[in-house]
Amino acid sequence: MTGLLLPLEQAPAVAFDVALLDLDGVVYRGPTAVPHAPEAIAAARASGLGAMYVTNNANRPPSTVADHLTEIGVPAAPEDVTTAAQAAAGLVAAEHPRGTRVLVVGGTGLRQAVEAEGLVVVDSADDEPAVVVQGFAPDVGWTQLTEALLAINAGAEHIASNLDATLPMERGVAIGNGSLVAAVVNATGRAPRSTGKPQPAIFQQAAARAGAQRPIVVGDRLDTDLEGARAAGYPGMHVLTGVDLGGALLTCVPAQRPTQLAHDLRGLLEPHPAVEPDGDWWRCREAAARFDHDTGSVIVRRGAADLVLADDVEIDLDELRAACVAAWAAADDAGRPTLLAARPQIRVRPPAEDVGAIA
Ligand SMILES: [Mg+2]
Numbered sequence: 001m002t003g004l005l006l007p008l009e010q011a012p013a014v015a016f017d018v019a020l021l022d023l024d025g026v027v028y029r030g031p032t033a034v035p036h037a038p039e040a041i042a043a044a045r046a047s048g049l050g051a052m053y054v055t056n057n058a059n060r061p062p063s064t065v066a067d068h069l070t071e072i073g074v075p076a077a078p079e080d081v082t083t084a085a086q087a088a089a090g091l092v093a094a095e096h097p098r099g100t101r102v103l104v105v106g107g108t109g110l111r112q113a114v115e116a117e118g119l120v121v122v123d124s125a126d127d128e129p130a131v132v133v134q135g136f137a138p139d140v141g142w143t144q145l146t147e148a149l150l151a152i153n154a155g156a157e158h159i160a161s162n163l164d165a166t167l168p169m170e171r172g173v174a175i176g177n178g179s180l181v182a183a184v185v186n187a188t189g190r191a192p193r194s195t196g197k198p199q200p201a202i203f204q205q206a207a208a209r210a211g212a213q214r215p216i217v218v219g220d221r222l223d224t225d226l227e228g229a230r231a232a233g234y235p236g237m238h239v240l241t242g243v244d245l246g247g248a249l250l251t252c253v254p255a256q257r258p259t260q261l262a263h264d265l266r267g268l269l270e271p272h273p274a275v276e277p278d279g280d281w282w283r284c285r286e287a288a289a290r291f292d293h294d295t296g297s298v299i300v301r302r303g304a305a306d307l308v309l310a311d312d313v314e315i316d317l318d319e320l321r322a323a324c325v326a327a328w329a330a331a332d333d334a335g336r337p338t339l340l341a342a343r344p345q346i347r348v349r350p351p352a353e354d355v356g357a358i359a
Pocket of ligand 1: 022023024025026219220221242
């Protein structure tokens with residue numbers, strides 16, 4: 001794959017066999033569905049695309065995640081969900097025989113995932129676990145962290161379900177698993193292995209569980225979903241319904257770049273246009289953009305009055321595609337992460353149509 005956007009002549013729902021879908025910011029936001037997500041997933045599934053939901057949440061078991069999806073209008077079964085807990089347990093099972101003792105620091109989802117692999121969950125370093133597996137749960141505290149430290153100091157390996165420093169909450173961000181892992185690492189001095197996004201293991205395990213031959217990752221975070229997709233060697237469609245929006249995309253480094261851009265999950269149902277060079281410009285259908293080296297900004301072609309991408313400027317999706325490739329190609333040519341002087345907070349106009357037939 002090149003580091004730029006790739007065209008798809010057929011809709012992803014037809015071109016791929018399984019979508020590995022992130023949840024928060026892609027399918028739902030907390031208790032409610034992301035607009036158009038249930039209808040788009042239903043239409044994509046009707047055309048033959050499988051759906052596997054992939055989450056770094058290691059606390060909630062797959063059955064709880066599936067129940068929540070079903071409640072918001074996205075019918076799902078537990079086997080349609082891959083959690084970071086399962087990815088961590090899967091790694092332990094791949095390297096250790098059944099019956100291996102594992103100290104679990106975390107919640108129900110992690111305990112169940114470890115037990116499902118035929119491993120034995122223990123709670124004390126005195127049980128001489130071979131591995132410490134650590135995932136988020138709100139009640140993880142000093143007692144569990146100290147058992148982890150004692151076990152690791154006695155020779156156990158330390159594996160983290162994910163290293164997300166924070167968790168989104170309605171009141172702001174909360175302490176995430178990575179920050180609790182950091183407490184242990186501060187005491188051991190040794191970094192753990194991690195299996196959650198952006199590590200490729202969780203996507204590779206999800207693809208294997210779904211029997212996917214041609215998977216596509218769909219996510220809203222460049223530093224987890226899309227970086228993980230690149231690491232796994234899978235195409236990645238980025239949607240604009242979650243964390244990372246237009247400005248973050250323009251400055252995106254090669255290891256985190258998506259291969260397709262969509263406003264929301266309706267992007268599974270349509271072909272994706274090519275972005276091609278045209279002199280100094282990059283053209284996407286009727287849209288065009290170029291990088292301006294004098295100002296360190298991206299300019300979108302708008303006839304007589306070309307538009308400099310700055311805070312609060314609104315563009316459409318083809319203009320964003322052209323603008324991203326213009327910014328990325330200029331950075332690649334210079335061998336730099338980005339040449340943009342600022343990260344403009346641009347807005348991207350959503351398409352007006354409801355979910356329609358697959359194009
Ligand atoms: Mg997300």
